[in-house]
Amino acid sequence: xxxxxxxxxxxxxxxxxxxxxxxxxxxxxxxxxxxxxxxxxxxxxxxxxxxxxxxxxxxxxxxxxxxxxxxxxxxxxxxxxxxxxxxxxxxxxxxxxxxxxxxxxxxxxxxxxxxxxxxxxxxxxxxxxxxxxxxxxxxxxxxxxxxxxxxxxxxxxxxxxxxxxxxxxxxxxxxxxxxxxxxxxxxxxxxxxxxxxxxxxxxxxxxxxxxxxxxxxxxxxxxxxxxxxxxxxxxxxxxxxxxxxxxxxxxxxxxxxxxxxxxxxxxxxxxxxxxxxxxxxxxxxxxxxxxxxxxxxxxxxxxxxxxxxxxxxxxxxxxxxxxxxxxxxxxxxxxxxxxxxxxxxxxxxxxxxxxxxxxxxxxxxxxxxxxxxxxxxxxxxxxxxxxxxxxxxxxxxxxxxxxxxxxxxxxxxxxxxxxxxxxxxxxxxxxxxxxxxx
Amino acid sequence: xxxxxxxxxxxxxxxxxxxxxxxxxxxxxxxxxxxxxxxxxxxxxxxxxxxxxxxxxxxxxxxxxxxxxxxxxxxxxxxxxxxxxxxxxxxxxxxxxxxxxxxxxxxxxxxxxxxxxxxxxxxxxxxxxxxxxxxxxxxxxxxxxxxxxxxxxxxxxxxxxxxxxxxxxxxxxxxxxxxxxxxxxxxxxxxxxxxxxxxxxxxxxxxxxxxxxxxxxxxxxxxxxxxxxxxxxxxxxxxxxxxxxxxxxxxxxxxxxxxxxxxxxxxxxxxxxxxxxxxxxxxxxxxxxxxxxxxxxxx
Numbered sequence: 001x002x003x004x005x006x007x008x009x010x011x012x013x014x015x016x017x018x019x020x021x022x023x024x025x026x027x028x029x030x031x032x033x034x035x036x037x038x039x040x041x042x043x044x045x046x047x048x049x050x051x052x053x054x055x056x057x058x059x060x061x062x063x064x065x066x067x068x069x070x071x072x073x074x075x076x077x078x079x080x081x082x083x084x085x086x087x088x089x090x091x092x093x094x095x096x097x098x099x100x101x102x103x104x105x106x107x108x109x110x111x112x113x114x115x116x117x118x119x120x121x122x123x124x125x126x127x128x129x130x131x132x133x134x135x136x137x138x139x140x141x142x143x144x145x146x147x148x149x150x151x152x153x154x155x156x157x158x159x160x161x162x163x164x165x166x167x168x169x170x171x172x173x174x175x176x177x178x179x180x181x182x183x184x185x186x187x188x189x190x191x192x193x194x195x196x197x198x199x200x201x202x203x204x205x206x207x208x209x210x211x212x213x214x215x216x217x218x219x220x221x222x223x224x225x226x227x228x229x230x231x232x233x234x235x236x237x238x239x240x241x242x243x244x245x246x247x248x249x250x251x252x253x254x255x256x257x258x259x260x261x262x263x264x265x266x267x268x269x270x271x272x273x274x275x276x277x278x279x280x281x282x283x284x285x286x287x288x289x290x291x292x293x294x295x296x297x298x299x300x301x302x303x304x305x306x307x308x309x310x311x312x313x314x315x316x317x318x319x320x321x322x323x324x325x326x327x328x329x330x331x332x333x334x335x336x337x338x339x340x341x342x343x344x345x346x347x348x349x350x351x352x353x354x355x356x357x358x359x360x361x362x363x364x365x366x367x368x369x370x371x372x373x374x375x376x377x378x379x380x381x382x383x384x385x386x387x388x389x390x391x392x393x394x395x396x397x398x399x400x401x402x403x404x405x406x407x408x409x410x411x412x413x414x415x416x417x418x419x420x421x422x423x424x425x426x427x428x429x430x431x432x433x434x435x436x437x438x
Numbered sequence: 439x440x441x442x443x444x445x446x447x448x449x450x451x452x453x454x455x456x457x458x459x460x461x462x463x464x465x466x467x468x469x470x471x472x473x474x475x476x477x478x479x480x481x482x483x484x485x486x487x488x489x490x491x492x493x494x495x496x497x498x499x500x501x502x503x504x505x506x507x508x509x510x511x512x513x514x515x516x517x518x519x520x521x522x523x524x525x526x527x528x529x530x531x532x533x534x535x536x537x538x539x540x541x542x543x544x545x546x547x548x549x550x551x552x553x554x555x556x557x558x559x560x561x562x563x564x565x566x567x568x569x570x571x572x573x574x575x576x577x578x579x580x581x582x583x584x585x586x587x588x589x590x591x592x593x594x595x596x597x598x599x600x601x602x603x604x605x606x607x608x609x610x611x612x613x614x615x616x617x618x619x620x621x622x623x624x625x626x627x628x629x630x631x632x633x634x635x636x637x638x639x640x641x642x643x644x645x646x647x648x649x650x651x652x653x654x655x656x657x658x659x660x661x662x663x664x665x666x667x668x669x670x671x672x673x674x675x676x677x678x679x680x681x682x683x684x685x686x687x688x689x690x691x692x693x694x695x696x697x698x699x700x701x702x703x704x705x706x707x708x709x710x711x712x713x714x715x716x717x718x719x720x721x722x723x724x725x726x727x728x729x730x731x732x733x734x735x736x737x
Contacts, residue, residue, distance in 0.1 A: 429698040
């Protein structure tokens with residue numbers, strides 16, 4: 001019996017080794033396959049799938065698209081770019097790490113020959129074009145889309161409470177934070193919630209004075225407007241203006257279509273959410289996919305200050321062996337009139353490329369938004385966005401500051417302590433920053 | 439003779455080559471980086487002991503150290519306690535319980551769920567306004583206001599501890615069960631004849647003979663526990679909210695390296711963690727075996 005067992009174990013081990021070998025030969029096979037691929041593209045969504053198919057058909061080539069989920073994207077891509085082994089020819093970057101990457105020099109300098117991207121500057125929404133530039137003003141990445149934000153609200157509620165559902169009128173009422181609170185108070189009186197949660201107004205935290213988190217002297221700056229934002233968030237909580245449904249939580253999604261239950265001060269009430277603060281893509285990938293009954297009852301308007309949220313840029317890897325073809329793909333994505341027109345009509349994506357948007361913006365009308373031309377609205381918003389305020393620190397500092405706001409709103413920390421902790425965290429994460437002492 | 443010996447090296451070569459490339463090299467490189475201000479790209483500048491100096495005065499690291507211990511400690515006590523009680527019930531000769539295989543699989547099941555699903559699941563269950571747990575507690579009248587479980591430092595830590603217990607008690611149970619079935623039935627029969635009660639058989643027979651198994655569970659759990667990372671990262675915002683209470687040592691390391699791009703300092707944190715793990719493993723080992731060795735020498 002023992003002998004048999006020993007024999008059996010050996011057989012199993014051997015099988016394991018053999019399996020390993022066959023696995024090896026398989027990967028060797030896929031390496032051969034790699035040679036057939038003319039262009040490698042990395043991205044964090046499947047958005048590029050269709051454009052790539054089109055690009056393949058047009059040029060009679062083969063493109064390999066690697067999709068890495070956003071959470072792992074920077075950590076997976078960085079070593080590949082550093083070493084150049086298995087690196088893509090074209091890769092996309094999200095706004096959260098865009099600034100870090102344009103300065104890191106992984107993307108080819110598109111301001112130089114033969115690209116001369118600066119010549120097409122005037123054809124783009126200014127802030128989108130500017131964000132793709134590095135510290136020295138060289139263009140490193142381009143984008144096809146612009147992602148300004150607005151406030152999506154329900155027309156029926158607006159009519160009932162505010163007496164009008166006209167986006168221009170509603171937008172005027174919400175032209176300042178005070179205006180927002182006035183509307184919120186009216187909503188509350190009728191049993192509605194202004195926003196799903198306090199986080200909704202973070203996009204208006206800059207107020208009238210948009211400043212980057214870190215200025216060119218490497219100093220962290222917390223503007224008075226941003227400090228004031230702490231109070232705005234607290235006002236929302238204390239007056240029960242929200243439905244306490246945290247962003248991206250199941251109830252946040254549920255609130256788009258039907259009333260949700262809120263428990264506060266020992267009471268439970270049912271309330272309907274009036275508005276969601278979302279950018280261009282929020283319409284297609286958030287609202288439309290989660291709303292059934294109230295489709296057509298929505299509209300979009302502007303909040304107290306213009307903002308943008310997200311966005312994808314793409315560029316050519318500077319160590320790519322196939323730069324010409326790689327730039328051809330970038331060109332198709334960002335400068336090809338025919339393709340972009342088709343793309344915009346198919347997806348509703350708001351483009352950053354003026355020649356196309358000028359031609360199509362007039363006859364856009366969204367059924368979901370009750371016939372409103374959201375395209376024109378967003379393009380107008382995009383013009384007002386300040387490009388200089390994006391820094392490579394934004395994602396982390398926004399998270400830290402969001403935490404501070406949360407602590408203050410929950411009543412766990414005083415304003416002073418919350419800000420102090422924000423400074424400490426910022427200093428800990430970025431030791432080189434000059435952070436105010438108190 | 440010499441020729442015969444040589445072939446042995448060929449057989450162990452695959453292991454050593456892989457071990458050198460994928461284990462020793464990164465470990466050594468990390469050690470080098472811990473003396474630099476490497477940011478993940480560009481050149482690494484040697485800064486001497488600056489990173490280690492910072493480590494000793496870093497309140498966030500100290501906080502992470504105690505958080506890790508709190509979360510792991512509560513989880514371990516509950517987990518091993520539960521595993522022991524269950525093992526006791528299932529191994530009791532007088533009870534003759536059936537369906538061990540069935541329960542063993544049921545208990546082990548939570549361990550098979552991927553951690554991201556677990557985090558999502560409990561995120562929904564523990565939701566402040568709309569979570570099932572608060573709904574139940576409110577319905578039966580235990581609480582009058584919904585508790586924001588993942589927004590209070592103590593309840594957040596406790597929640598993570600309990601989730602870990604739920605995930606791991608099945609594993610400990612199986613290991614303890616294996617240890618219990620390795621104990622000769624003769625002892626129990628003799629005890630039964632001598633009139634020992636259940637508690638006495640447990641403390642005088644089962645527990646002493648289970649010591650090596652318990653030590654094994656403790657050391658593996660400790661090493662795993664000090665590396666606690668995935669659940670605290672996924673269940674809140676990934677930087678240890680609320681109020682830094684879920685900031686564990688490895689989470690801190692990860693954030694320093696991959697979020698803030700302080701690779702040099704993160705390497706120093708990694709070595710700090712290594713030394714801490716080493717010390718505590720040694721203490722556990724000494725505590726469990728040290729006495730016995732002394733006694734053996736005296737005899």
